[in-house]
Amino acid sequence: MTRKSLGFVPLIWQCSFCNTQNPGPIKSCTSCGAPQPEDVEFLQVDEEKFNFIKDEALVRMAKAGPDIHCPFCGTRNSATDEFCKKCNGDLSWGGKERQAGQRIRTVTEAQSQEQPAAATPKKKKKGVTLIIIFILLAVIVGCAVLLFMSLKTDDVKATVSDVQWERSINIEAYTMIAESAWRDEIPFGADVTRCSSAHRYTSDTYVSGAVEVCGDPYVEDTGTGVGEVVQDCSYEVYDDYCEYTAMDWVVVETVMDSGYNHAAAWPAVDLLTDEREGERTEAYVINFRDGSDTYQFKTPNLQLFEQAQIGSRWILHINQLGAVQSLEPAN
Ligand SMILES: [Zn+2]
Numbered sequence: 001m002t003r004k005s006l007g008f009v010p011l012i013w014q015c016s017f018c019n020t021q022n023p024g025p026i027k028s029c030t031s032c033g034a035p036q037p038e039d040v041e042f043l044q045v046d047e048e049k050f051n052f053i054k055d056e057a058l059v060r061m062a063k064a065g066p067d068i069h070c071p072f073c074g075t076r077n078s079a080t081d082e083f084c085k086k087c088n089g090d091l092s093w094g095g096k097e098r099q100a101g102q103r104i105r106t107v108t109e110a111q112s113q114e115q116p117a118a119a120t121p122k123k124k125k126k127g128v129t130l131i132i133i134f135i136l137l138a139v140i141v142g143c144a145v146l147l148f149m150s151l152k153t154d155d156v157k158a159t160v161s162d163v164q165w166e167r168s169i170n171i172e173a174y175t176m177i178a179e180s181a182w183r184d185e186i187p188f189g190a191d192v193t194r195c196s197s198a199h200r201y202t203s204d205t206y207v208s209g210a211v212e213v214c215g216d217p218y219v220e221d222t223g224t225g226v227g228e229v230v231q232d233c234s235y236e237v238y239d240d241y242c243e244y245t246a247m248d249w250v251v252v253e254t255v256m257d258s259g260y261n262h263a264a265a266w267p268a269v270d271l272l273t274d275e276r277e278g279e280r281t282e283a284y285v286i287n288f289r290d291g292s293d294t295y296q297f298k299t300p301n302l303q304l305f306e307q308a309q310i311g312s313r314w315i316l317h318i319n320q321l322g323a324v325q326s327l328e329p330a331n
């Protein structure tokens, strides 16, 4: 999100002794003269619309940074002051900067939140959070148990009872295809048929030509008694999304052969002039028997398959889920 400043608005603070509401930049109560406490909360006066400050000196002061409390007498001084207005103390000697950047409440918000009414929905939220944490924990424990069960193996001696193989070859043809893509991702030589503007991505930072989308403005404490109205904005980038046609190799058929023996062979391929062979796949299944128990092992490894002659004895490493993890001939 990009933080956008819209301008500065007046704030007030309430005297804790006489409850008088004083303007933010005034540093002692206009009614009883009590000094403004260090942890005083500034409040927003404008509720419906922002009454932006036009006084340039006040704006400059707000932009200068948070006020500094004198390390000797506690008096609030402007960020640009070098010596305390009251005691003339050196402010570079550990003067404390006022807190800044926190969101300012309106006078109405501050008054309504002081009444302890909004306690129940918070409690409900806590319950939901606890349930979510519990579910997450259960998922993590479940995954850990599964991982443990798949890693821990037992050894079993078994005999090859039967085998199976399957081999396939893709046949590709050079064909006209219709596709769609962002304009800068269209392959070279393609024929673009139609484009329209579409939302491609949203950026947190400013992008030239993008659509700016901003949230509701709110007021932040500048630490000077003046508030800054800010807005969080993001940028929606639009781009040309196009339909196009192009020539490409496309899988049009898969020829397959299989058998229940060790005579694995590639299927016969009959190609037309605009066709070629594509990807080849091979899969072998070895079935084992140990008394009444049966086990199955699938592999793309032809050498291992040919070694697994019917009736040969093997040591199988079986995990807790009943799957064969690995195997070796039993000699
Ligand atoms: Zn007062």
Ligand SMILES: [Zn+2]
Pocket (backbone or CB within 6 Å): 070, 071, 072, 073, 074, 075, 084, 085, 086, 087, 088, 089
């Ligand atoms: Zn001082």
